Amino acid sequence: MTDHKNMRKKTLKLRSSTWFSGKDKMGFVHRSWLRNQGHPDHMFDGRPVIGICNTWSELTPCNGHLRDFADIVKKGVYEAGGFPLEFPVMSLGETIMKPTTMLWRNLVSMDVEETIRGNPLDGVVLLTGCDKTTPSTLMGAASVDLPTIVVPGGPMLNGKWKGNNVGSGTLVWQLSEEIKKKSISVEDLNQAEICSSRSAGHCMTMGTASSMATMVEALGLTLPGASAIPAVDSRKKVLAHLSGNRIVEMVKEDIKMSKILTREAFENSIMINAAVGGSTNHVIHLLAVARRVGVELDLMDFDDLGSKMPLLLNLMPSGDYLMEDYFYAGGLPVIIKEMDDQLHSNALTVNGKSIGDNCESAICYNNKVISKYEKPFQETAGIVVLQGNLCSDGAVIKPSAASEKLMQHKGKAVVFESIEEYHRLIDDPMLEIDENSVMVLKNVGPVAYPGMAEVGNMDLPKKLIKKGITDMLRISDGRMSGTAYGTVVLHISPEAAIGGTLGLVENGDIIELDVPKKRLHLHVSDQDLNSRRKTYVSQATKKTRGYVRMYVEHVEQAHLGCDFDYLKGSSGQEVSRDSH
16 A cells, blocks of 8 residues: 655655755855854755744743743754754733734734745744734744644743632732722732742633633644643643654645644634633634634634533633643643534644544543533533624623623613723722623724723722622723633724724613623614714824834724734745845
8 A cells, every 4th residue: 555644755845945955056045144053064955944933032921931942842853854943023922012912913923924935944833822922923824834833832830829829810800909999918919929920931820821822722733732731841841842843744744734724623722712711812813813724714603613612621710720730630632532522523633633533542630620521610601702783793701701690781881982081080989880880991992902902801990899899791892811800791893993883882871781692782772873973083093104003004803803904815835036
């Protein structure tokens, strides 16, 4: 019987040979200048050239360890007979960068895409970590479609404070109420600050960073079990080394991203995100990736596939545990095995096996952390897509992080026209607001902010916190951190700034949320809304120069993934013209 796999290895023409195999002037140029780094002859003998896309930066705390991980991946590439070449890209640190890293996600994707296309690379390893470094690099790489593997940077170790486990990110939202009540000392606050982030890695809750790591493993773009391994665990280094081995083989086997990123893989990611209580930000990023590879995916797919999915993972902010506990319990392979009947188990992954085969021997070591599918932590937990006159193109809510009593709620709107107005008024004792009110924040969407910041989970008024109120219905055209919780309606589309009905809401209007019926309704007549629309003036700030101007002129709305309108589809890997 013919060994087709080995035949492909022998006959595959490497993309890098266009740069390095020539005996002419350009071959001389391409080889000669690289030799100034000490590369010997045999690096140019036809071996696969592997680009290591590194999002390391000291300004991105979650990715601060990736400088060392690049060297580990290189060892694996060398060992497998490849030629590794590391390259940097703009890094996005969610906790540091203003006004929001979401503003720069598309810019990084373009950086990655053009760096890969314009250089002699046969395969790519993406080193990722903090929230937007995963989707941005994935979007860029998908637009070129080379063999690609992801090495997630991994979560921090559990935070430890006063003898308890605390989760970075989630602890911030918990303490914000204590700070407002002035019920926590400066010394305690300082200790909490030190203890919540005690190792390299990203947030150890099921925030957006962990959700993105879960996303790439669910899509089949990592080696099995990659998403939950803590950043400082030696097994993460092993995974990085083996990923370096594997990318060389992927090039030889011609396993491109398009062979892995199928409709079935995207459906798997939606269902798995629901089962782990993943971030609402998953919606925007997965839609953007799908549009880069030409897979038909829309907002309602998240509702159809995920809204009735049981929550299997007892992890903050929807539960009690943290990523380190999740890893010890068995990690994502256990979740995937439990969901075998729901998933497309034959979907291809980067190791050449199906996602089902990869996880068939997974064992759960702690059922308090990972539940059985038949006895879930929560019966239904996936992201719900809302429809109604307030969100004609949709909005989302995460019920697993919300209050049951607010899943059906009707109340008077308390409107904040901007984030600045919110900060100015929220703790004003004269603000007319009570626990039955609906907090409405406008002009924090993709165009208006710009960049759609994580401000949707607004802190409650100080006077209500002092009364013991812990949750209220909040709605906006912005996002919220995956580490956050509360009854928060997000991603209202179209946003206020471009004419969405949200911009017409006035103080005192009645807003009704009915999650079981998937409905968000503004109780104002069409006639009155049309009258308001005639006098509505957008609060969006006009941008006059640079990337931000390009962003506001070309960014699409949340229900389309907030990518640029001209980036749908891909450029491919061919570059027809030479540089000299």
